[in-house]
Each structure stands twice: as structure tokens, then as C-alpha cells.
Amino acid sequence: MIKQLNNIMVKAPFSLQARITIDADPSAERIILMHRDTCHIYYVFKPVTPITSFTVPFCHANTDTILVGILDDNRTYNCKFIDGVRAESVDGNNHG
Template structure:
């Protein structure tokens, strides 16, 4: 027996995306986000002065936990720290506050 699923499209004007927000350690200098199944680097960016990094990612990361999120220091004094199995928060890209 087949089951038919109907996926309701988002309302007109809504742009669904995923948001990854990281409160970075003061000793961290870079943020990396990686797709854990393909190894694709989604971002490799410097730490913002506020220490809170916000990144918009494709919608597919809002319903799967396929992200590795990590912080690194370029001087290699501290160990890098990564979290596996991160799922992005579903947001409307038209209304999200991306200020850092």
C-alpha cells in the first residue's frame, strides 16, 4: 500500500531557511560548518567582534542533523571544539535579525 503525503508550501512571501547561531569562545578565531555526510565545507569564517556568529544555511539542514559545527584558533594554542549532529533552526529569511 502506498501512502501519499501532501507537503503544504510556505505562505507567499515566506523564505524558509535554516539558521545556525554560535556563541563563540573568546579564544576562538574561526567558525567552521561542515556537511557531515559529504564533507562539504559550508562556511569557514572569522569570529565576529561580538562573538555571536549567525549563518543562514539551506532549508534541508532544518530537518536533518547533518552538520558539524566547530570553533578553532589559528595560533593552535587551544584544541578545536566541534559539535556533531547539529540541526539548523527553521526561520523566515525575510524577518530574521542577522545583526551580530
């Protein structure tokens, strides 16, 4: 009896991600990233450096559904939000 082996080629899964890069005002005390339609909050943080990058769900690479806002903790200034931010598409398999 002859057994035949089938060569099966397996590829690593392709991982697409979306990234938001924020260039914040140095006087911003807190920054918030949230989904525009669902109000799901992705990040609330105090910026350490003026430019920060975050990974968000890939659906935001195709739609303008992110709100980015800056808040003032002592309530001296009004909060400011930018509506309709689109994330950039990033290859999650490329770690360089």
C-alpha cells in the same frame, strides 16, 4: 461574442530557510560550519562578535547534519567540534 475573464489569484512563493546561531568562545580564532555527510564547507570565518547567525540550506532544519568547529590559528589548543547540530526553521518571507 462574450469573453469571460477568469480571476487568478497569485501568491508570493513561500521561502523557508534554516538558520544557525553560534555563541562562540571569545578566544576562538576561526569557526567552521560544514555538512556532516558530504564535508561541504558552508562557512569559515574569524568571529567579530561572540554571537553570530548564518543561513544554511533548509535540509538542515530537519536533520542533525551540521558540524560546528572552533580552531586555534597558533595551534596552542586542540580544535573542538560539535556534531549533530540542527538549524532552526525560519520564514524567509518575513523580514522583521
